[in-house]
Amino acid sequence: MALLDIRQRSGYLFIGVMLAHVLLISAQLNSKTGVPVLESVTFGVFSELQRGLSGGFSGVRGIWSGYIGLRHLKAENDELKRQLAATQIAEQEQRALADRTRGLERLLGMREPLALKTTAADIIGAAATPDFRTVTIDKGSRDGLARDMSVIAPSGVVGRIVVPSARSAKVQLLIDRNAAAGALIERSRAQGVVVGSGDERLHMDYVSEVADVVAGDIVVTSGIDGIYPKGFVIGRVESVEKAGGAYKRITVMPTVDFRSLEEVLVVLTPMPAQDVTEGKPE
């Protein structure tokens, strides 16, 4: 009888908790504007814990690989990595500038060149739920970060900031199912939207069936979304299939290796939505 009693009580408890959940979900769906306060506060508190743990693990790992292991070789390797990262960033900026210059030449405009102001940040945590592809970085609103700022790496586009707290920020990776970015095929200037698939690949949607796209083409940001700077590399076309409708089915392999990402750059310069026809070849 006692067991039955406990089960009945847990049954009522179950119904009560389920109703509370349904109400909670309904409330958010009706009034979701920007970041919910609960999410922002909880994330702010938890990111401090992540910072501490990440610092501890990084410290232990640093001692092991830096002092016990091949110390000089590691230092040299780190320096070379830094130089390579700087060169890759410069290449990305040159690519973006060249892209923009083509547009300006066509328009004979006299606009000022875009100088990107960035800040470097370390990744201190991964997503709490396997179904979301986010990371936590160690810079926040105190460092000038705000929602929807783009995050890049030397090899390409990483994602955007979705929840900034004072000393840290949550970054939605481009491979998240809910992530998207305006994109262009660099060679043919065919437009589309790159969306995440939840795994290590991206899809490029809304590319016309008659557009000139082949495997190996480089996909760059179009800047039309007002989040990502124009001309930055997203990835390389892996396959192009005929979907049967008005659009092609394109799979893109990101240039960024999201599994080994440790440092990123946050673009602090606000991105105005751009006209994608700028820079279109003759």
Add this chain to the structure above:
Amino acid sequence: MRAIGIILAVAVALALQTTMSRFLVRSTVALDLVLVVVVYVALTGGPANGLLTGTFAGLVQDSLSTGVIGIGGLAKTIVGFLAGIIGSQFIVAQPLPRFVVFFGATVLHAVVFMGLYVLLDLRHFGTPYAAVAGQATANAVVGVVAFQLVELLPGAMERRKAQRSRLRR
């Protein structure tokens, strides 16, 4: 006292999942350690403990993710409650039944979690059968190993003490 233990276990699982995964498995986040804790508590503590742990752990996970707060909580509440009922109705003391419960719990969690997102038209998951099967297997293995460790460790310590006292004599 048990509540503190559960909160600690959930916190450790979250910390491991978000922090150590970066160093150990290079952000391969297929494993849901929080779900493993929920099912473990449900099997050992019954449906009430299971559903309350599921609610707490799910809501914390939701508030740390970019999704709707409550969907993960609801999914883990259902899983915790049902795993608790299974634990109190059947003998789940061998590795194989435990594996089946952990596997089934992960599949149920994925069905409820993804189903709600798709139903509310908030997120689309494509055809995630392989990913769910992989996660269910990984969770089941970790869950069974956790059970074995918890059960073997105190026994091993006692055996060691007894061996020492025998040697002294």
